[in-house]
Amino acid sequence: MTSLYGFTQEGLEAWLGERGHRKFHAMQAWESLYRKRVRDFAGMEAAGVKPEVARLLEESYAIGTLEEHTRQESVDGTVKFLFRLQDGNLIETVLMKHKFGLSVCVTTQVGCNIGCSFCASGLLAKSRDLTAGEIAEQIMRVQLFLDDAGQGQRVSHIVVMGIGEPFDNYAHLMDFLAIVQHPKGLAIGPRHITVSTSGLTAKIRDFADSGVPANLAVSLHAPNDELRTRIMKINKAYPIAKLLDSIDYYLERTRRRITLEYILLADVNDRREEAQQLAELVRSRPQLLKLANVNLIPYNPVDEHSQYRRSAQDAIDGFYDVLKKNGVSVSVRLEHGADIDAACGQLRSKQLRGGEGKEPAAAGV
Numbered sequence: 001m002t003s004l005y006g007f008t009q010e011g012l013e014a015w016l017g018e019r020g021h022r023k024f025h026a027m028q029a030w031e032s033l034y035r036k037r038v039r040d041f042a043g044m045e046a047a048g049v050k051p052e053v054a055r056l057l058e059e060s061y062a063i064g065t066l067e068e069h070t071r072q073e074s075v076d077g078t079v080k081f082l083f084r085l086q087d088g089n090l091i092e093t094v095l096m097k098h099k100f101g102l103s104v105c106v107t108t109q110v111g112c113n114i115g116c117s118f119c120a121s122g123l124l125a126k127s128r129d130l131t132a133g134e135i136a137e138q139i140m141r142v143q144l145f146l147d148d149a150g151q152g153q154r155v156s157h158i159v160v161m162g163i164g165e166p167f168d169n170y171a172h173l174m175d176f177l178a179i180v181q182h183p184k185g186l187a188i189g190p191r192h193i194t195v196s197t198s199g200l201t202a203k204i205r206d207f208a209d210s211g212v213p214a215n216l217a218v219s220l221h222a223p224n225d226e227l228r229t230r231i232m233k234i235n236k237a238y239p240i241a242k243l244l245d246s247i248d249y250y251l252e253r254t255r256r257r258i259t260l261e262y263i264l265l266a267d268v269n270d271r272r273e274e275a276q277q278l279a280e281l282v283r284s285r286p287q288l289l290k291l292a293n294v295n296l297i298p299y300n301p302v303d304e305h306s307q308y309r310r311s312a313q314d315a316i317d318g319f320y321d322v323l324k325k326n327g328v329s330v331s332v333r334l335e336h337g338a339d340i341d342a343a344c345g346q347l348r349s350k351q352l353r354g355g356e357g358k359e360p361a362a363a364g365v
């Protein structure tokens with residue numbers, strides 16, 4: 001069955017319009033899903049949706065297709081969900097509590113073809129893209145979990161940083177952004193949404209042209225091509241100069257701030273020498289210096305990549321200081337859920353090692 005959550009508001013209106021129903025009835029159905037958060041079609045009717053409309057939708061769609069497989073809750077309030085898709089594949093979604101609100105990190109693909117060498121998820125090639133409905137439902141399932149807790153909490157922020165490269169699933173990503181931002185639905189403001197890419201340069205330009213004012217984060221992870229190619233093989237196709245050109249284009253078009261993600265790997269990319277190179281790279285592009293924030297991410301070791309270790313605290317501090325002294329805006333990412341499977345994809349990868357969940361088919365980059 002296809003998920004009703006995959007419709008944009010305009011898509012739902014068009015689908016019902018073709019079947020003789022007015023815009024007003026489509027809006028009622030939309031609001032029942034996202035405002036009243038009905039869980040079935042009987043609930044939709046009870047919420048005031050015209051019975052013929054609810055029944056018509058029920059014939060072709062399901063309200064949600066994800067099944068909760070596992071849930072892990074951390075003492076710091078982080079909650080990791082493992083959902084089973086209709087085809088048996090498992091995906092991971094994370095709820096994080098911050099001072100500024102509640103954010104959800106969503107997955108966009110089953111597996112990932114980018115193959116970052118530090119990433120547990122990247123070991124399994126992409127078997128398919130998630131639909132817009134499967135991405136949007138991750139938000140809804142977390143929201144329904146919060147609704148059940150009865151404290152009136154709302155998902156306020158979204159980070160598209162889970163498993164997968166969102167720009168490799170661009171059309172579904174854009175529909176997902178339209179769904180969660182719609183003012184008569186979840187109404188999550190674009191400035192509360194961050195999309196993270198490994199650096200697909202053409203898509204960075206498309207995103208700039210799209211006019212969607214969501215935040216952009218780009219995974220840099222190294223200050224030179226030799227090192228970045230070792231850490232991220234995608235650098236062969238999109239080397240640093242090309243990547244920075246596309247970021248310049250994005251900054252020129254949008255005038256928005258951007259985040260450069262930098263995962264700190266002990267004795268690989270965390271020395272003062274690399275910090276200095278990174279500072280020079282940022283300083284070489286005036287717009288980047290003005291609008292970029294470097295987000296340092298201390299590495300969470302995973303069993304699959306024993307060659308990498310977490311940086312010592314003095315290395316993290318030293319790296320930070322070099323950037324700061326060079327006038328580069330810098331922050332260190334706070335850790336969430338350290339007592340559960342903290343690294344991205346770790347919970348899913350553990351389940352797959354244990355023989356659960358479908359193994360994705362092999363695919364090339």
Ligand code: SF4
Pocket residue numbers: 112113114115116119120121122123162163164165198
């Ligand atoms: S870090 Fe992200 S882009 Fe890189 S392999 Fe993992 S899921 Fe893919």
